[in-house]
Amino acid sequence: MSRATLEKNPQEVASMFDGVARRYDITNTVLSLGQDRLWRKATRSALQIGPGDAVLDLAAGTAVSTVELAQSGAWCVAADFSVGMLAAGAARDVPKVAGDATRLPFADESFDAVTISFGIRNVVDHAAGLRELARVTRPGGRLVVCEFSTPTNGLFGTVYKEYLMKALPSVARAVSSNPDAYVYLAESIRAWPDQPELARRIADAGWGAVRWRNLTGGIVALHAATKP
Template identity: 65%
Template sequence: MGSVTRASLDKQPQEVAQMFDGVAAKYDLTNDVLSLGQARLWRRAVARAVDARPGMRVLDLGAGTGTSSLPFAEAGADVVPCDFSLGMLREGKRRNPWLPLTAGDATRLPFADDAFDAVTISFALRNVHDPDAALREMLRVTRPGGRIVVCEFSHPTWAPFRTVYTEYLMRALPQVATAVSSNPDAYVYLAESIRAWPDQAAFARRMQQAGWGKVAWRNLTGGVVALHRATAP
């Protein structure tokens, strides 16, 4: 799919999609290693916040290979994993052919208004070219009273740890990725995109501006990750 191995921070959709196509095979393994095992804990926190039940329709946006969708399916919900990386979707279909993996752009979702009881996106919104448009689209496809759960890297709350974390992102993370990833250059971009993402309060304001109500968040792993929740009016 061309020679693009990492995206730039202007997040052109084709660049980002190609980059994720290139890391699909080892993406979940790499995330477990780079997060020091925390990624699985974060996925469990998302599952608890979504609180999927039998009969619920859940949109898992930026689902990649579909790993994040499995807890919702296991809870009996009708989950739709959606991603714009065809490489990720192909890898997901190879692993779990029964999942209804769907190709879609977060800023122009291929779903009807009010189609879902809950929508969630984990570690993917910061890679969208226009995150605010994506927040509005997620609101459009969520029924009134439905909820959104956004899990995203954020800003550690303890200043000394924040310094150590930033050093890890920009120095150690690309080196570790070289050992375990199929495309370590992609993780340089990912580190940069994490550092450029707004802090917890600033992102909460953006959710409110997109039309979501009752916005709240809680920090995971000292603010390395923030779990934002809101409801559709």
């Protein structure tokens, strides 16, 4: 399977990510013009973690985001349902677990903080994924969702959408091991809810004190919340 559809069949999505794993990190850096590094640092800062914290990095892919989180001194585990992605990050010295976001293989209240970067959009039932993240988080624990979102400037938003649908697949053909997957990426970003709607869905999943902060003009948003 070279790419998934917006129905987000879990087997198709996992297969698609297995197919892009080999060059996933370099492709992301090229397509984001290097902004991916800044987004990872912003996620770590927003999560407010440190030594003594147990942290779940869901949809961690090759665990590059988990390594960033671990720089805080917290104990961080990478989880992803693409075994190929986890294997591509085998050299990264953090714990790795294969698991489905809608049925996490962790006990209730296992983590002080949880995060998911550019992954909730790919979960077939993202509301179930948000509820599972709440289940495995201790009361008072923290959530940060880093995800593509809606640019705040209308003109910039129009240019961005043109880039998504035209330039992004072309660039992906030059650097990705599976460029067709990036057509899905563009489609899924355009279909994803804006910042206020995602905040509502996070609250509906049982999280409190939901707020968000835009990065890179709203191309990406950090949604933060606390488990009551």
